[in-house]
Amino acid sequence: MTVKLRFTAQLKDAAGVGSDQMELLEKEKIQSFLKRTVDKYGSTYGNILFDEKGKFRHSNLIVVNLVQANYDENILLNDGDELMVLSPVSGG
C-alpha cells in the first residue's frame, strides 16, 4: 500500500522533491506516517514539521485528498491517498 506525497515551498526544498510516494503500513494513521517521513527526508525537513520536543508545528497545513486534515485528529490513511503537506508561504 502506498500514499502519494506532495510538498510545497520550504518543505519541498528540504525534502528535495515536490512529489513522491511512500509505503503505508497496515492501519496506519497520519501521525505515525508523518513521523516516518522524517526518517525518509531528513532532519531539515523534520525540523520544519516538528519542534525540538517532537510536537507538530501547526503552521504546516496537512491535506488528505484535497481536504484539510487536523494532525491532532490523527485520521486513518488508506491505500492510494494523496497527502499534501504545505509549509506556510508569505510573499508579495
Added chain:
Amino acid sequence: MEKLTKEELAIYEWQLDVPGHGIEGQTKLKNSSVLISRCGGLGSVVAYELAAAGIGTLILAHAGNVKHSDLNRQLLMTQDWLGKPRIESVERRLKELNPRLNIISVPENIDEANVAKLVGMADVIVGAAPLFEERFLMNREAVKQGKPLVDCAMFELEAQITTIIPGETPCLSCLYPDNPVAWKRKFPVFGAVSGTIACLGAMEAIKIISGFGEPLTNKLHTMDLRSMDFQTINIQKRKDCKICGN
C-alpha cells in the same frame, strides 16, 4: 450610490456583459473601496486590475522607496522613480490608467497603529504583504470588523489564495495557528508568478463586491507554475482558533 457616467459605460462596456455583473455590479464597484496591503509584486497588479475594472476607491499602504530589485515584478514602479517613495509611483501609474479612481495613499506598511483605521475605511481587503505579522494583523482586524479579506501569498514559483469571510470561513489563524518558523523573507521570484496570483486576487475582490461567481470561500487554491500543478483544497475553521473561534 453614484451612477455610472456615459464615459464609464463606454469604458466598461466589455465587462458589463459578464453574466451576473452588469450595470448593477459595475455600479457597486464604483461605489466600493478596497484596501491593499503593500503594492509590491503582488499588490501592484491587484491595484492595477482593480483600477482597470472600475473600483471607486483604493486605499494603498506601502512604505519605502523604489529599489532596483523591485523592477522585475512591481509593475507600478518605474525606472525613473528609483530612490523615490513607492506609494507615489503607485498613485501616479494608477491615475494614468484610471483618472477617475479615488486613491488614499498611505506611505506606511500596515501595523498595530494604523490597521484598525485602514481596515475600517475599506469594504474589502486584499492582503499582499510579505510578512506574516502584517497578514495576521489584517486578519485579526478583518475578523473583528467583519470585513472580507482576500489573502494572497507566494514563494518562488508557487502561490496560494483564499477568501476569508468573517463568521463564515476559516480565517488566516485557522490555517496558521502557530507562527511559522521556516519561512524565508527573500526568495527567487518572477513577476509573472506574483502577477498571476494577483489577478486571481483582484478577481476575488470583484466577485465579492459585484456579487457574482464563486469566491474561494472555504477553499485554498494553490499553484506551482514550475510544474503547472493547480489544486483547490477544502479548508475548515478551527473551533479553538484564537481569532475567530468560539
